[in-house]
Amino acid sequence: MVKYIVNRILVTIPIIIAIILIVFLLLQVLPGNPIQVMMKEKANQAVIDRVTEQMGLNDPVMVRFGRYLWGMLHGDLGHSYKLKRPVTQLIMTAFPNTVKLAITSALVAWIIGMPTGIISAIRKDTLLDRTLMGFSLVGISLPVFWAAMLLQYILGYKLKLLPISGYSTWRHMIMPAIVLGWASSGSIARLTRSSLLGVMKNDYIRTARAKGLVESAVVTRHGLKNSMIPVVTMMAMQFASLLSGAVITESVFGIGGIGQLMVSAISQRDMPLLQSSVIFSTMIIIVGNLVADILYSFLDPKIRTQ
Amino acid sequence: MKKLLAILLALALVFSMAACSSGGGGGEQPAPADGGEGEGGETAAVVYEDGFPENVLRITYQAEPESADPACTTADYILMMNCMDTLVRTETNAAGENVTVPSVAESWSVSDDGLTYSFHLRDDVKFHNGEMLTSDDVLYTVDRMLQPERAGRNSGWMDMIKGGADMLDGKIDTLEGVGIIINGDYDLDIILDAPYAPFLACLSTPAWSLCNREAGDRADEAGGGPLTSLYGSDPEYFCGSGPFMLDEWVLNDHVFLKTNPDYWRGANSMEGILIRIIPDPQTEKMLFDAGQLDIFDLDHALDQIPVYRDDPAYANNLNVKTVLGTSYLSINENIEPFNDVRVRKAFQLAIDRQTLIDTQYYGAATPAGTFLAPGVPGYDPDLGAIPYDPEQAKALLAEAGYPDGFDMEIVQTTDASTSDIEVNDAIASYLEAVGIHVTIKQMDSASWYDLRGTGESPTYRTSWTADFNDPDNFLYEMYGGSGNKRRSWNYYNEDVIKRLTDARYIVDEDERTAEYVWLDNQITREDAAMNVLWHKQKIRVLQSRVKGFVPMWAGYGDSGYYETSLELGN
Numbered sequence: 001m002v003k004y005i006v007n008r009i010l011v012t013i014p015i016i017i018a019i020i021l022i023v024f025l026l027l028q029v030l031p032g033n034p035i036q037v038m039m040k041e042k043a044n045q046a047v048i049d050r051v052t053e054q055m056g057l058n059d060p061v062m063v064r065f066g067r068y069l070w071g072m073l074h075g076d077l078g079h080s081y082k083l084k085r086p087v088t089q090l091i092m093t094a095f096p097n098t099v100k101l102a103i104t105s106a107l108v109a110w111i112i113g114m115p116t117g118i119i120s121a122i123r124k125d126t127l128l129d130r131t132l133m134g135f136s137l138v139g140i141s142l143p144v145f146w147a148a149m150l151l152q153y154i155l156g157y158k159l160k161l162l163p164i165s166g167y168s169t170w171r172h173m174i175m176p177a178i179v180l181g182w183a184s185s186g187s188i189a190r191l192t193r194s195s196l197l198g199v200m201k202n203d204y205i206r207t208a209r210a211k212g213l214v215e216s217a218v219v220t221r222h223g224l225k226n227s228m229i230p231v232v233t234m235m236a237m238q239f240a241s242l243l244s245g246a247v248i249t250e251s252v253f254g255i256g257g258i259g260q261l262m263v264s265a266i267s268q269r270d271m272p273l274l275q276s277s278v279i280f281s282t283m284i285i286i287v288g289n290l291v292a293d294i295l296y297s298f299l300d301p302k303i304r305t306q
Numbered sequence: 307m308k309k310l311l312a313i314l315l316a317l318a319l320v321f322s323m324a325a326c327s328s329g330g331g332g333g334e335q336p337a338p339a340d341g342g343e344g345e346g347g348e349t350a351a352v353v354y355e356d357g358f359p360e361n362v363l364r365i366t367y368q369a370e371p372e373s374a375d376p377a378c379t380t381a382d383y384i385l386m387m388n389c390m391d392t393l394v395r396t397e398t399n400a401a402g403e404n405v406t407v408p409s410v411a412e413s414w415s416v417s418d419d420g421l422t423y424s425f426h427l428r429d430d431v432k433f434h435n436g437e438m439l440t441s442d443d444v445l446y447t448v449d450r451m452l453q454p455e456r457a458g459r460n461s462g463w464m465d466m467i468k469g470g471a472d473m474l475d476g477k478i479d480t481l482e483g484v485g486i487i488i489n490g491d492y493d494l495d496i497i498l499d500a501p502y503a504p505f506l507a508c509l510s511t512p513a514w515s516l517c518n519r520e521a522g523d524r525a526d527e528a529g530g531g532p533l534t535s536l537y538g539s540d541p542e543y544f545c546g547s548g549p550f551m552l553d554e555w556v557l558n559d560h561v562f563l564k565t566n567p568d569y570w571r572g573a574n575s576m577e578g579i580l581i582r583i584i585p586d587p588q589t590e591k592m593l594f595d596a597g598q599l600d601i602f603d604l605d606h607a608l609d610q611i612p613v614y615r616d617d618p619a620y621a622n623n624l625n626v627k628t629v630l631g632t633s634y635l636s637i638n639e640n641i642e643p644f645n646d647v648r649v650r651k652a653f654q655l656a657i658d659r660q661t662l663i664d665t666q667y668y669g670a671a672t673p674a675g676t677f678l679a680p681g682v683p684g685y686d687p688d689l690g691a692i693p694y695d696p697e698q699a700k701a702l703l704a705e706a707g708y709p710d711g712f713d714m715e716i717v718q719t720t721d722a723s724t725s726d727i728e729v730n731d732a733i734a735s736y737l738e739a740v741g742i743h744v745t746i747k748q749m750d751s752a753s754w755y756d757l758r759g760t761g762e763s764p765t766y767r768t769s770w771t772a773d774f775n776d777p778d779n780f781l782y783e784m785y786g787g788s789g790n791k792r793r794s795w796n797y798y799n800e801d802v803i804k805r806l807t808d809a810r811y812i813v814d815e816d817e818r819t820a821e822y823v824w825l826d827n828q829i830t831r832e833d834a835a836m837n838v839l840w841h842k843q844k845i846r847v848l849q850s851r852v853k854g855f856v857p858m859w860a861g862y863g864d865s866g867y868y869e870t871s872l873e874l875g876n
Contacts, residue, residue, distance in 0.1 A: 032752020039380045045788045047462045054457035084373050084539050093557045149588060157592045163355035165589050251585045256558020264369055269752050
């Protein structure tokens with residue numbers, strides 16, 4: 001078991017190094033001088049050239065990459081061109097907001113998704129099943145920004161129950177969590193349903209029933225545990241992608257998370273911020289997959305003994 | 307049928323969720339305390355969701371302001387305009403003229419050769435850290451901007467001071483005794499390399515916001531050097547002398563400016579200004595309608611202009627300010643057939659400015675006939691707008707040898723708003739009508755800036771707004787210096803270019819104004835070097851409680867709020 005986990009962790013190291021290199025090089029290919037982009041119309045060429053030189057942007061790519069790696073090893077991800085703050089500070093202030101949003105929306109997704117899936121599976125092909133699956137389909141297909149605006153309008157503006165925008169208290173997180181959670185709950189519900197239905201066809205379920213177990217025990221003790229493998233994987237991956245930033249939701253609700261940070265970095269060609277936040281997000285996804293794999297091995301002994 | 311069912315189900319879900327979350331949310335914690343205003347009643351006081359007290363002005367910014375440090379931004383001036391002072395100020399007087407008035411500099415005189423500016427400073431200006439503002443801080447403000455290690459982004463506003471170039475090259479460490487002579491705590495001389503008539507007006511730009519030496523050194527040290535100084539980003543290290551103090555900065559959420567009780571012009575009556583970062587205009591509108599915002603800049607949502615104008619509750623709360631600037635289509639004379647003045651004139655005549663203004667900007671602009679905007683010295687009201695005359699345009703094209711028209715490109719950057727895209731399409735169809743076939747070329751703005759810098763960009767549409775109230779800031783900026791190539795004009799009238807340079811040195815004000823009347827007419831009308839479109843208006847809606855708001859003289863999105871107050875207890 002320990003060996004399996006160590007192996008999985010070791011495999012991710014070269015992936016991370018490759019990602020750092022690829023992201024850095026890709027961003028070098030982007031055309032445009034970030035200083036000119038940031039100074040917009042109000043700057044003369046002499047000033048742009050001067051600032052570009054003074055900020056070390058004229059140095060060769062390898063020199064800058066070396067500087068970046070060296071800094072990274074020392075915990076220094078550089079300084080944002082636009083916001084004039086250390087990138088580490090920017091990411092570390094944005095990340096907790098993203099975490100807050102990810103946790104609350106994942107909770108919403110799980111609380112809605114799993115029971116819906118289970119009920120649908122048990123009441124397969126009834127009106128209840130169809131209705132619930134209809135809900136999940138709506139959740140999956142509804143554009144997040146639209147759902148967000150609808151909630152803002154009804155709950156925030158009309159009924160004045162919740163704040164329209166911001167993230168300073170837990171009350172602020174309710175609407176964004178519902179929006180994002182609803183969107184993710186659909187896939188969880190559908191996957192739970194189909195996986196549970198698949199499992200319930202197995203011989204050992206029939207055996208369980210045959211030995212006189214009540215249906216609820218059959219479902220929870222034998223069915224659920226075995227049908228959870230794909231669901232847990234999906235939840236872990238969904239959670240990781242939530243942690244890597246929800247661009248649209250963050251922007252509509254004015255939540256200062258990783259997603260917003262990346263959007264502003266891209267439009268401003270803020271290279272230090274952009275490369276570090278992209279790398280950070282990818283790392284989160286890698287770690288998320290790693291955790292999913294490890295969870296998987298707990299649920300399914302076959303995997304860890306392979 | 308299935309679709310209908312799905313929609314009904316969706317709505318049912320939304321409302322059922324509304325019911326659950328209201329229970330949960332309401333029970334979780336009480337609404338932020340807000341002075342214990344009474345509840346109920348039809349005009350219930352707004353309960354502010356941001357948790358700040360009632361007597362705080364609430365405005366928005368669409369993205370994080372870059373910095374409060376004049377060396378660090380050329381775009382976001384809101385923090386400097388409210389937290390710092392400049393030597394002189396520009397104000398719009400009752401007659402609508404923009405005049406330079408004393409601020410930290412109580413009085414000044416200019417030597418006959420136009421090189422030496424002697425200033426006498428007020429002795430009652432106190433920085434937020436308690437220190438008095440003296441001549442040394444003015445010297446420090448210039449020195450820090452020109453320090454090469456700082457990469458000061460506004461150095462272009464100071465490099466005309468004697469020794470400025472040497473300092474930027476690292477040859478000298480300070481301008482003291484070179485370009486700036488200190489004659490006591492409250493007196494100093496600034497010496498220029500060459501006479502520069504607009505210098506005084508230039509001192510009122512936010513780039514010249516005065517910094518405190520002691521705080522500056524501390525901020526540099528804490529940030530690990532001038533390039534990474536914390537002066538403009540950390541309230542603990544920032545220091546200005548303005549009416550508001552940088553109090554709290556929560557990244558991507560809000561900046562709070564607290565009223566400076568010791569301000570030398572008298573403290574503002576509000577408790578402070580809350581700048582909320584709201585990237586989404588729909589959200590911004592909802593917040594404004596819910597009373598959570600005091601000022602809504604309709605440039606963020608042009609289609610809302612008629613909504614508020616036609617709403618009796620807001621019709622009297624619109625603040626309209628004509629922007630001291632001009633929108634235009636550029637013309638690159640290196641691209642055929644724009645080397646022919648008749649083609650350029652046809653290009654000007656083919657566009658119906660008034661209709662575009664009415665349909666696209668809901669009337670919030672005036673058609674332009676010159677590049678200088680009304681209010682800038684040298685603006686000639688008698689010239690009038692460029693007429694819409696497609697027949698003459700066609701005739702001119704035929705005369706120039708293009709009876710069947712020609713093909714041209716207009717660059718549109720990928721960050722253009724929907725409204726920008728619609729305006730470009732409308733312009734293209736007007737041009738099409740006289741035979742000019744337009745292809746709209748989409749480009750990423752960073753790549754486009756690169757292309758434009760090489761002097762090879764096709765026509766693009768943008769606008770220019772005054773930095774300081776002087777025609778030099780318009781005409782020389784475009785055609786006089788490096789701008790001619792860098793902005794892809796390639797304007798070839800050498801005589802005009804020389805006169806643009808000479809006009810910078812004319813000391814007599816009337817003579818200088820007359821020269822700019824001639825230059826503007828020659829460039830925009832006779833040579834048709836630019837296709838000027840309109841002077842826009844900036845429209846804001848205010849809540850009724852906002853009193854005394856004065857928009858920035860040039861009509862920027864950023865304003866100082868020193869004159870603003872709030873009517874409390876509605």
